[in-house]
Amino acid sequence: MRAAYASAIDADDPLAALSVGDLAAPEPPDGWVTVDVRASSLNHHDLWSLRGVGLPADRLPMILGCDAAGIGPDGREVVVHAVVEDPADPRGFSLLSERHPGTFAERVSVPAANVVAKPAGLSFTDAACLPTAWLTAYRMLTTRGRVDEAEAVLVQGAGGGVATAAVVLAAAMGKRVYATSRDAGKRERIAALGATAVEPGGRLPERVQVVIESVGAPTFEHSQKCAAPGARIVVCGATGGMVAPLNLPRVFMMQLDVLGSSMGTAAELAALMDLLVERDIRPVVDSVHGFSQVRDAFARLERGDVFGKIVLDHTR
Structure with missing residues (x-):
């Protein structure tokens, strides 16, 4: 499947460590489900990963990305909660793309409890900004x-x-x-x-x-x-x-x-989405890039001239 991933670690030039190409689709373990990704968004966490912060070389190649919205295994529109319980991590959790493949791909596998129903009032682009x-x-x-x-x-x-x-x-x-x-x-x-x-x-x-x-x-x-x-x-x-x-x-x-403070719970993610729909507010989107433009999206994030979220549209 098509994916954007860290193929190396480069503390000085993180974009040099970014690769885009085909990787094997995830094989979900027991209790996990697979989501077909429609949109995802970038975070500074992705650049830190390419620099090797929280991502050692022995876990490469690693699909990047924490945020995603898409279609769950039962056909529902869903949002992916990126926090995975992890007793081996000092925090008690890890984020997608640290130990488990992330969201910058056609599909992502997560624990079933990490799939949160997307309200109909939120687009995939909006929902992908939230997790x-x-x-x-x-x-x-x-x-x-x-x-x-x-x-x-x-x-x-x-x-x-x-x-x-x-x-x-x-x-x-x-x-x-x-x-x-x-x-x-x-x-x-x-x-x-x-x-x-x-x-x-x-x-x-x-x-x-x-x-x-x-x-x-x-x-x-x-x-x-x-x-x-x-x-x-x-x-x-x-x-x-x-x-x-x-x-x-x-x-x-x-x-x-x-x-x-770090991230939040799946229940808080659901409450956040309810608040956005109730108050009729939407995330601030800096720009939307087709998945084929993922390098341009990363370059924009690294330059720092960003106001709001940079989103990847996985349908183009």
């Missing part, structure tokens, strides 16, 4: 950030998948949303999504109860300064640097919670 970035943002806001107790939210580094999702979701939940971006054009687009856009490090008119943090070192000090007493700073990544300053006096005097 990683949008689910991560949803869990950060709800389960970890307790956004229902908040009035204002700060999202650092809006423009990427998780941050843009957090802006849209928090605004749809009726919160006052502030979002930062270094790019003036992205700040205009953020404002159009319902947020007050500010430059990185800019002063806010109020302190916020929830901070969505995926940038790391360049923004973390600002995140602490903007946090109200008892606020939750929820961290899902560190694209700008892994080592961030932690102002311990501010943490204990303001009684801040610094919380890690």
